[in-house]
Amino acid sequence: MSAKMVSKAVALLSIAVGIYFVVFGVAKMTPKLSKDLHSSLKSHFIKYAKVSPLKPYLKEKNLKLKGKDYRTFAGGIELAGGLGMLCLPGRRSLMVANVMLLVISAFVIHTHMAIGDPLRRCTGVFVIGVLLIGRMLISFQNQYMTSKSKKSQKEEVKEKMS
Template structure:
């Protein structure tokens, strides 16, 4: 079972890193990168902190999310346990933000599915990690 969770962590980390790279560069898919740029214009309009007077510049927002995904994904896949847990938490926050954004924009439920699945897998890894830590305390 531990091997299954290690494989899930590795694949999920690599997935997030790849998604982050797509946000940062057009070398892999120019069309997708342009689509992401236009989506982040909408995402910036409904940024959760907008009510407090902060609205991010869309291209900067795209770059920051891209870098967070690349770094946190890499650490989730290859980092030591503490950094895996921190990156899991960071990516969980990013996915909650993504779901919030898509719901506020009233996007079709199918648009929320990838972020929801990723959030579920991150929570599964987190719960599994917590269970392992609690178990080792009692042994």
């Protein structure tokens, strides 16, 4: 597979994942996309805040995590990471957005497992997590292949000159 094809695949994957996280980030923060989804998320996040991975850290600081705050935090991270996947140029900035989204996905999976939700509630997040990991691995492989081909091109030029 050529480097251009791999780059296009990574770009398409970034766009698809970015749109997913922007939509769900906005849905968590405002009812403008879907009032039903937003109200459902509001009631779920009241339960989710009780088992959040952030809770022990906040308890240490004598802070209480409310469902609204956790929902806004998660939605903000998803929105920022999704916009990063869609808008930011450069491999490093895309990798930062990728890692942010992987972390928030891990939070979501932890929350669903801790609350005792059935596995089917986590299926979407598992799939997105696999896509994020796949995007990351493909990006690393493409970067390696590109640097390897540049080195071999430089060596060919040196051999021709000598």
